[in-house]
Amino acid sequence: MMSRKLLVFLFLITFLFKPISFLASAENVTFDFHSFTLRNLTLLGDSHLRNGVVSLTQELGVPSSSSGTVIYDYPILFFDQDSNTTASFHTRFSFRIKNLNPSSFGDGLAFFLSPDNQTLGSPGGYLGLVNSSQLTKNRFVAVEFDTRLDPHFGDPNDNHVGLDIDSLNSIKTVDPSSQGIDLKSGKHLTAWIDYMNELKRLRVFLSSSDSKPQNPLLTVDIDLSGYLREMMFVGFSASTEGSTEIHLIENWSFHSSGLSPVRHPHNVSDSSVTIITDIHRSSSGSNHHKKLALGLGIAGPVFFCVVLSVFGYISLRKWKGARTEKNLKAEFVAGPxxxxxxxxxxxxxxxxxxxxxxxxxxxxxxxxxxxxxxxxxxxxxxxxxxxxxxxxxxxxxxxxxxxxxxxxxxxxxxxxxxxxxxxxxFMPNGSLDKLLYPESGHGMSLSWCNRKNIAVGLASVLSYLHQECEQQVIHRDIKTSNIMLDGNFNARLGDFGLARLMDHDKSPVSTLTAGTMGYLAPEYLHCGTATEKTDVFSYGVVVLEVACGRRPIEKEPYSQKLENLVDWVWGLHTDGRILEAADKRLNGEFKEEEMRKLLLVGLSCAHPDSAERPSMRRVLQILNNEADPVFVPKRKPSLIFSCSLTVEDIVSDDEECQRASVSHDEDHMKDSASQV
CATH class of the missing domain: 3.30.200.20 (Phosphorylase Kinase; domain 1)
Structure with a gap:
């Protein structure tokens, strides 16, 4: 509190001797991304960042269905209620739409404005803007760059630009080939979108160079004031359906205008000024004033130095206590x-x-x-x-x-x-383990559709962490209690307390083994080396839990011996009875082939040999029917470890991390013991 008072005091001194006019932050917004980082952006769906470029859809050599969105983190004011004014806006961005397979194309990308910062639609002709099951749910103003002819939405051809408002049936479209432009050529293209509220006109310019053309490609006379709400988010979305088309955003600038900033001048009221009258102008008074001025001239700087010294002393004393907070602030990007x-x-x-x-x-x-x-x-x-x-x-x-x-x-x-x-x-449906193993034994059971969705969602986020982030993220503690469920029972991975960041081209680092028994990969237990394949093993155990409704380690009903879930399912697979592992609470309400696939995916991920486990990207492709399943041997392979690491090699983290990990491991061991 003392340091705050000193800061206020110093501020007031400066303030009194330097009149200021305060200008409120303007409602108009400007930003410019010459290249992209995760700062100030939200990536949804399959969108990911690589080398400063945002890829909105998956980069796969085989045809796939994909949908992704990138959104500027902060809402932008487009309508000022006080002045009843709608903003104009101007945006410029460069993009490329290319194909790994020239015969495979679709569906395109869109620039959009939406009141929702979670806009993520379905793949295919929905351009990532609209949910296929709720076509009228999402609200948006979008300019689409469409690369597939979809008669369902009235598309004129497979190469057009159009204006969409709350629907993918464009208000107006135009073919850019009239200007010699093929959207899916893979070439660097630059677009300019200008909306002038005064003229009630939207114009789209498109060029294969960085120079803005003199004439617009698309002009639409339209009043957007009825669609631009007070606060809106801006971003891009794209989608594919059974194709290898890739949608890249290379740079982006945006500027809104037309909303006048509110100026708040610094006012000094009459009551705040004290006027001293009846000052004697005698020579003695003059001498007195000179002495006073001399005294103040000497005392002022001395007093100021004393204040600074006291402030510095107090700040130094508080530095140690504030060190954690300062370190945290340094770690943060804008957002949280x-x-x-x-x-x-x-x-x-x-x-x-x-x-x-x-x-x-x-x-x-x-x-x-x-x-x-x-x-x-x-x-x-x-x-x-x-x-x-x-x-x-x-x-x-x-x-x-x-x-x-x-x-x-x-x-x-x-x-x-x-x-x-x-x-x-807040996740309204709690953690996955609470629904798989309700305490009363009579809680709500997850449907087969929910379970499939959870397996796919978890595979998607792990594929993102392992292969799509700038640095690879190894979670190290994937389990059902760390998987939360939102209002629609979508899986949300949490608890990154044991996570590690790694460069994609670096060798794995050996650390003190931490996690929960039943989810730990064999090589991690033996050698303490955490890699993406140790996460894959944990994922496999979770998938088997979801399909079977059993914990990783359970007591046999008669012998009371501890039984490992992976071994139990593999034994049924050996006997050709793998479907008997399905959760009895489902009452057979599932497709047998889908259940078989999920169980085999779980076993392949929980393979004793880490080299035989699929990557999470491959798992996601299998679950989305975009790749063939991995072969799972009828009998569970045995594995002999030869680990040359010493105890000193394994315990390589600093003492503080060791204590935290040991504490974490002990707590999980206690949890596992209570479960069995």
């Missing part, structure tokens, strides 16, 4: 906000036990209700701030930069009062 401790205390009713919705090695998870906004969040609170610091920092450094529809979204953080807190979006 910093919550105050008071705010989180109030939202969780003082971290009351009635608000606990989960437990973990990090600590308790609380349900937080923010009365001011009416929103709900989940707050993870460190059990021991000192011991949990390494996991806290690890989770922040990893997840703050990740964007995927199957990740639990980080909303903010707090490091005050010796507390370490993470704020996540």
């Amino acid at each position: 906000r910093q919550f105050s401790y008071k705010e989180l205390m109030s939202a969780t009713r003082g971290f009351h036990s009635s608000r606990i919705i989960g437990h973990g090695a990090f600590g308790n998870v609380y349900k937080a209700i923010f009365m001011s906004s009416g929103t709900i969040a989940a707050v993870k609170r460190s059990r021991h701030s000192h011991e949990g610091k390494s996991e806290f920092l690890a989770e922040l450094s990893v997840i703050a930069c990740l964007r995927h529809k199957n990740l639990v979204q980080l909303q903010g953080w707090c490091a005050e009062k010796g507390e370490l807190l993470l704020v996540y979006e």
Whole structure:
């Protein structure tokens, strides 16, 4: 508090001697991405970032169906209620649409404005803008660059640009071949989209160079004021259906205009000024003033130096306590906000036990209700701030930069009062293990459709973490209790406290083994080497849990011996009875071929030999019927380890990380013991 007062005091001194006019931040927005990073952008679906370029769809050598979106993180004001004014906007971007297989093409990309920052539609002719099952749900204004003829939406041909409003039936289209442009040529193309609210006119320019053409390709006289809501998000989407078309956004600039900034001049009221009158102008008074001025001239700088010294001393004393918070701020990109401790205390009713919705090695998870906004969040609170610091920092450094529809979204953080807190979006359906193994035994059972969707969603996010991020992310703790379910029972992976970042071309690093028994790959237990294939093993166990409704380690009903889920399913596969592993609570309400495929995918991922496990990208292709399943031998192979690592090699992390990992492992061991 003392340092704050000093800051205020110094500010007031500066303020009084230097009149200022304060200018409110303008409502008009400008940004320019010469190349892309994860800062200020949200990637949804199959979109990913590589070498500063956003790819909206999957880069696969085999035909696939894909859908992806990239959105600017912050909403933009397009309508000012006070002045009843709608903004004009101008955007410029360069893109390429190319094909690995020239005979395979479709479906195109779109620039859009939407009130929703989670816009992700279906693959195929829906351009990632519209959900195939809810065609009228999404609201948007979009300019499409379509590369497939889809009669269902009234497309004129397989090479056109059109304006879409809340529907993929374009208001007006034009063929760019009239200007010698083929959208799917793979060439670098630049587009300019200008909307002038004064003229009620939208124009689209397109060129194969970086020079803006004199004449527009598409002109539409339209008043968008009825469609541009107060706050809107801007971004790009694209899709494919059984093709190898790739949609790349190379750079992007945007500018809104027409909304006048509000100027707030600094006003000094009469009551704030004290006028001193009746000043004597005698010579003695003049001498007195000279002495006073001399005294002030000497005392002023001295006083200022004293103030600075006191301020520096106090700041130095507080530096150590504030070090964690400063480090955290340095780690962050723009996006997750910093919550105050008071705010989180109030939202969780003082971290009351009635608000606990989960437990973990990090600590308790609380349900937080923010009365001011009416929103709900989940707050993870460190059990021991000192011991949990390494996991806290690890989770922040990893997840703050990740964007995927199957990740639990980080909303903010707090490091005050010796507390370490993470704020996540609230998942109304809790964790996967709670639905697979309800405590009462009579809880709601997940349908087969939900289970398939969970397996696909988890495969999608792991493929993103392993192969599509700038640095490879190894989660190291994939299990059903770390997989959350949103309102639509979509899988959301969370808890990155044990995650590690790795360069894609670097060898795996040996660390102290941490995780949960039953999910740990054999080579990880023996050698302590965490790789993407150790995550694949854990995924395989989770998939078998989802299909079978059994825990990784359970007691046999008669002998009370511990039985491993992977061994049990593999034994049924050996006997040709693998479908008998299906969860009895499904009552046979599933397609046998789909169940067989999921069980075999689980076994292939849980193969004892890590070299035989498929990549998560291959798993995703198999589940989406885009690749053939991996062969699974009838008998479970045995594996002999020859590990030359010493104990010193394995325990290579610093002491703090070791303590956190040991604590994490012990907690999970206790959890496993209580489960069996």
